[in-house]
Amino acid sequence: MSKRFSVQGFSPKAVTSSPVSDPGKEAVYDWRSAFTFVFLCWLISRIVIVFVIQVVSPMLPLQSPDSVIIPLGGPEGPFVPKMGWELFTHWDGKWYEDIATRGYTYDAKNLKEIYSIAFLPAYSILCNLGMRTGLPFAVVGTLINNGCFLWAAYAMYRWVEEIHSTKLARWTTIALTCFPYSMFGTTAYTEGLFLLSTTASMRSFDRREYWKASLWGMVATTTRMFGLALAPTFILVAWKQRRSIAAYAAGLGTLGGFVMYLIYCQVYHGDFLANFNSQVPWLEMQQTWPLLYQKLVARRFMSPDSILRVLMFWGSGIAFWVLRREFNATSLTYAFCSLGLLLYSNATDGIVRYVYGISSFSMLLGHFFIRFPKLRIPLLVIFTAMMVSIASRFTWWNFIA
Numbered sequence: 001m002s003k004r005f006s007v008q009g010f011s012p013k014a015v016t017s018s019p020v021s022d023p024g025k026e027a028v029y030d031w032r033s034a035f036t037f038v039f040l041c042w043l044i045s046r047i048v049i050v051f052v053i054q055v056v057s058p059m060l061p062l063q064s065p066d067s068v069i070i071p072l073g074g075p076e077g078p079f080v081p082k083m084g085w086e087l088f089t090h091w092d093g094k095w096y097e098d099i100a101t102r103g104y105t106y107d108a109k110n111l112k113e114i115y116s117i118a119f120l121p122a123y124s125i126l127c128n129l130g131m132r133t134g135l136p137f138a139v140v141g142t143l144i145n146n147g148c149f150l151w152a153a154y155a156m157y158r159w160v161e162e163i164h165s166t167k168l169a170r171w172t173t174i175a176l177t178c179f180p181y182s183m184f185g186t187t188a189y190t191e192g193l194f195l196l197s198t199t200a201s202m203r204s205f206d207r208r209e210y211w212k213a214s215l216w217g218m219v220a221t222t223t224r225m226f227g228l229a230l231a232p233t234f235i236l237v238a239w240k241q242r243r244s245i246a247a248y249a250a251g252l253g254t255l256g257g258f259v260m261y262l263i264y265c266q267v268y269h270g271d272f273l274a275n276f277n278s279q280v281p282w283l284e285m286q287q288t289w290p291l292l293y294q295k296l297v298a299r300r301f302m303s304p305d306s307i308l309r310v311l312m313f314w315g316s317g318i319a320f321w322v323l324r325r326e327f328n329a330t331s332l333t334y335a336f337c338s339l340g341l342l343l344y345s346n347a348t349d350g351i352v353r354y355v356y357g358i359s360s361f362s363m364l365l366g367h368f369f370i371r372f373p374k375l376r377i378p379l380l381v382i383f384t385a386m387m388v389s390i391a392s393r394f395t396w397w398n399f400i401a
Helices: 031-059 085-089 092-102 122-131 137-163 166-178 180-185 191-206 210-221 225-240 245-253 256-269 279-284 289-298 304-322 329-345 351-356 359-371 373-395
Strands: none
Touching: 031 085, 031 137, 031 166, 031 180, 031 373, 085 092, 085 137, 092 122, 092 137, 122 137, 122 191, 137 166, 137 180, 137 191, 137 359, 166 180, 166 359, 166 373, 180 191, 180 351, 180 373, 191 210, 191 225, 191 329, 191 359, 210 225, 210 245, 210 256, 225 245, 225 329, 289 304, 304 329, 304 351, 304 359, 329 351, 329 359, 351 359, 359 373
C-alpha cells in the first residue's frame, strides 16, 4: 500500500481495487466499493424511517398535543397524520420553510417574542434556490437534507478510512446511519448539511487543504451555531502540531460565514447581535442544565428523555476521554470543543441531536462496535426500536428532545 498523504502521527493508507503490479505507481482507490457500502447503509436506514413516517405512524394509536406551541403551521387542535411530504416538515422544518419563503422575522424593540432570525441561513438559502424550480419546500427541503446526509456519510467514510482504517470507517458509517437520531437526516432539517460541512472541513484540514477547510467551515458556521467549534479546533491543532500560518488562517476563515451573517443582521435588521438577542426567549422555553441537576439531586421524577440527555452528553464526554488515544488530534479536539460549546449554551432541549451532530460521535460508536462485537446486534436492535419511536412521535407532532 502506498501512502496517499501524511498527517503527523498518522499514516493513512489507500485501499486498492487490485494488486499493484508496479510498486512505483500509486494505488488506485476503489471508490465504487466504498460508496456502495455507504449508499446501502444510507438507503436501508432511510427506507425504515420513511416507511415508519408515511405508513406505520398514521396507523398507530397515538395522539398529538391539543395545541402545539409553535406559531408556524403547527396543528391548532387534534391532528391525524396523512401520507405526504408535509410529514417531513414538522417542528423546525416549519421555521426553515418560513425563512425560505418569506425571509427572516425580527424586531429589536420587542425581544420577548420568538423570531426566525435565531436560525442560521445556509439550509434555507439552499431550499429557496431549490424552490425556484417550482417544487414546494416540503419536497425540496427533504431532498436536500437527504442528499447532504448521504454525502456526509461518504465524506465520513473516506475521512475515517484515511486517518484510521477501513474497518473503523465501515462501523462508523453504520453508527452514523443507524443511530436513532439519524432520523433527522431524513426530515426537512439541517442535520445532513451540518454533518457534511463539518466532516468535509475537518477532512480537508487533515489533508492540509486549508482553503477547502475554510470554505466548508464557513458553510458549517452558517448552518448551525455549533459549527463555531471548528475555529478553536483548527487553531489548537495547528499550534500543537506546529503547522503553518495557513492552518491558523483556515481556523479563522471558518468564522467568515458567521461574521457575514452578523453583518447581514446589522444591515437589514439594524442589530449586529440580532441572532444572539433572539436566542433569549427561545432559551427561556428550554430546560437548563441547573434545573436538570436540581431534579437529579432532589430525586424528582425525570422523564426518559431527560435521563437520555444526561447520559448522552456526559457519557460521550467520558468515553472520548477514555478512548482519546484512538482519535487523531482534529477529531478529538473538535469533540471536546463542541461539547464545551453545548455546555456553555446552557440548554438541554435537543442536546441528544446536537451530540449526534458531532462528527466524532459516530467514530466513537464505531470504536465501541469494534471493541465489543457481541453487543453489535443488540445495540442495532435497540437503535432501530428507538428510531421507530422517534419517527412516530415526530410524525404526530410530539416534541423530540
